[in-house]
Amino acid sequence: MLYPSDIDAFIVTLKLATSTTLILLLIGTPLAWWLSRTKSRVRSLVEALIALPLVLPPTVLGFYLLLALSPSGPIGRTVAALGLPSLAFSFSGLVLGSVIYSLPFVVQPLQNSFNAIGQSALEVAATLGASPLDRFINVVIPLSKFGYLTAAVLGFAHTLGEFGVVLMIGGNIPGETQVLSIAIYDHVEALEYTQAHWLSASLLALSFLVLLMIYSVNKRFGLVNSA
Numbered sequence: 001m002l003y004p005s006d007i008d009a010f011i012v013t014l015k016l017a018t019s020t021t022l023i024l025l026l027i028g029t030p031l032a033w034w035l036s037r038t039k040s041r042v043r044s045l046v047e048a049l050i051a052l053p054l055v056l057p058p059t060v061l062g063f064y065l066l067l068a069l070s071p072s073g074p075i076g077r078t079v080a081a082l083g084l085p086s087l088a089f090s091f092s093g094l095v096l097g098s099v100i101y102s103l104p105f106v107v108q109p110l111q112n113s114f115n116a117i118g119q120s121a122l123e124v125a126a127t128l129g130a131s132p133l134d135r136f137i138n139v140v141i142p143l144s145k146f147g148y149l150t151a152a153v154l155g156f157a158h159t160l161g162e163f164g165v166v167l168m169i170g171g172n173i174p175g176e177t178q179v180l181s182i183a184i185y186d187h188v189e190a191l192e193y194t195q196a197h198w199l200s201a202s203l204l205a206l207s208f209l210v211l212l213m214i215y216s217v218n219k220r221f222g223l224v225n226s227a
Helices: 004-037 043-055 058-069 074-081 091-115 119-127 132-143 145-160 164-170 180-189 193-226
Strands: none
Touching: 004 043, 004 091, 004 145, 004 180, 004 193, 043 058, 043 091, 058 074, 058 091, 058 164, 091 145, 091 164, 119 132, 132 145, 145 193, 164 180, 180 193
């Protein structure tokens, strides 16, 4: 049996994963396109910064983000000067932390997809008078549909299982910043293993279905390309 707070945690988790994925697709698209086309010397530096969450312990990332979001931190001071609510221990802060933490899971699949697009299709579109924006919308995006699907699924799935980052930034406020992973931890600490099992099984099933979808599409995509 699930507690009302467990249902709230499930809703907060879905809202966080959905919001994070949409934001990452918006900011990840131009970033991945630039990385796939630039010959700048800073490309390696940018790629390393994007990939940093892959190797950095989540609590370390969460700690420094918390310092940045605090009233004495650079982001916190800016937010306060603008008269906006504090981002620390808020849902908005969770979204910001999740965007940074899941950034490589969206940018890298998009970058790989853009790299796979040959120049010939873009050159043909250019000779027909298509502007750079037209070429991107009508040529690049349709050819990168699988990359976008992969990025969205991985970004969503990765956000579902966040623990260290969201705990450091958002704390454990039921109905606002308490996500499923934190709710599971609370149940285990209270020796409420039945509730922990239900939440864990739900998260396991959801994560498996998300990954199953991407592998199924991947197989179908490969079969279509080989035909």
